[in-house]
Amino acid sequence: MRERRILITNLQLKTRSGTELYVMDLARSLQSMGHRPIVFAPKTGPLAESLVRQSIPVLDDLREIAVEPDIIHGHHNLETMSAMLRFPNAPGVFVCHDSFAWHDRAPKFPRIYRYIAVDNACYDRLSVRDGIPTSKIDLIQNGVNLEKFQSRGALPKTPRRALLLSNYAGASQYLLINRVCRKMGIQLDAVGSQFGNVLENPEKALVQYDVVFAKGRCAWEALSVGAAVIVCDASGCGEMVTSSEIERMAASNFGRRLLNDPLSTKVLTRELAKYDCQDAAIVSKAVRKRANLSGIAHQLTDLYESVIGEHADAVRDIDQEFVASSDYLQWWAANRARLAKESEKKYRPDRIVKRVISGFRKQAARSFMARRVA
Numbered sequence: 001m002r003e004r005r006i007l008i009t010n011l012q013l014k015t016r017s018g019t020e021l022y023v024m025d026l027a028r029s030l031q032s033m034g035h036r037p038i039v040f041a042p043k044t045g046p047l048a049e050s051l052v053r054q055s056i057p058v059l060d061d062l063r064e065i066a067v068e069p070d071i072i073h074g075h076h077n078l079e080t081m082s083a084m085l086r087f088p089n090a091p092g093v094f095v096c097h098d099s100f101a102w103h104d105r106a107p108k109f110p111r112i113y114r115y116i117a118v119d120n121a122c123y124d125r126l127s128v129r130d131g132i133p134t135s136k137i138d139l140i141q142n143g144v145n146l147e148k149f150q151s152r153g154a155l156p157k158t159p160r161r162a163l164l165l166s167n168y169a170g171a172s173q174y175l176l177i178n179r180v181c182r183k184m185g186i187q188l189d190a191v192g193s194q195f196g197n198v199l200e201n202p203e204k205a206l207v208q209y210d211v212v213f214a215k216g217r218c219a220w221e222a223l224s225v226g227a228a229v230i231v232c233d234a235s236g237c238g239e240m241v242t243s244s245e246i247e248r249m250a251a252s253n254f255g256r257r258l259l260n261d262p263l264s265t266k267v268l269t270r271e272l273a274k275y276d277c278q279d280a281a282i283v284s285k286a287v288r289k290r291a292n293l294s295g296i297a298h299q300l301t302d303l304y305e306s307v308i309g310e311h312a313d314a315v316r317d318i319d320q321e322f323v324a325s326s327d328y329l330q331w332w333a334a335n336r337a338r339l340a341k342e343s344e345k346k347y348r349p350d351r352i353v354k355r356v357i358s359g360f361r362k363q364a365a366r367s368f369m370a371r372r373v374a
Helices: 018-032 046-053 077-086 120-129 171-183 202-206 216-225 246-251 265-272 277-290 293-313 318-346 351-373
Strands: 005-009 036-040 071-075 092-096 112-117 137-139 161-165 187-191 211-214 228-233 236-240
Touching: 005 018, 005 077, 018 036, 018 046, 018 071, 018 216, 018 293, 036 077, 071 077, 071 293, 077 092, 077 318, 092 120, 092 293, 112 120, 112 293, 120 137, 161 171, 161 202, 161 216, 171 187, 171 228, 171 265, 202 216, 211 216, 216 228, 216 277, 228 265, 228 277, 236 265, 246 277
Parallel strands: 005 036, 005 071, 071 092, 092 112, 112 137, 161 187, 161 211, 211 228
Antiparallel strands: 228 236
């Protein structure tokens, strides 16, 4: 396969959110395969700096990109459309990572030839809510860097340590989970932006825990190292991932669609009772086979080649591109105020968290660091 310049767009590259870490892994994988990834992110920080140190350009201004990419791998509609209009000869693909977020709404544009869903919920969003023809949608799930996230030893027969791993769960969720864990003799730590102690090297920490409460990417990573995982986050609780349910739950990316129960003592007790060290080992083996980042990177590059070939054979309609651009700008102008309010509301801590978070952050961080040292 010939070397390709691949422009990856993202809202930002600074806070270790799911799409930001996806971009980090993708860019490194593409570089290792002999391609030339370039990242455009309007807001940058330490994550961007780490890519730059590996000779992967990260820019916050499209005007600074002096070469035309062979293809645009778009995340988030505003950044994707900005790149598509800046580089009028490049084809693109758009990846939907969230079935709800406004910034993952699929932009309809003639040079975006394929839309990628990372799970069934995102597939439904693209086809049902955003009106993308199913013939243009591919399902390619997230991957795990198995060289970093290596298998731990066998789990104990009875769980001893647990971790709440989330950027959205806060003090109220921790206090409830901790109450249940303590009754079962399990020590609980908490990590995430709400606790002020985001993990920079999760592969080193996850191997210390028998049970992990997480969803999405965090769940994939915890499962890959061999922990038992209960799909869980601020918005609700799902089930323990078991060998009998792995296919169904993986198809939903261990994400929001599985959070069907309220976070409660009853639900948490029920799911923790499913802990089975031997079954967890079977699940981990299945996840490592299914979610190998290397294989997923090859799926993406095969799709890039298909799109580049389709674009080369296509008869370009400039008028259609102008109309699609106008439609997008009208949608953005009509909705930007509402969308900003929704985004602010979504990430605002609840009142319980506001009352206790200031003191709890320091307590949780001290507890986690002390146990890591031990």
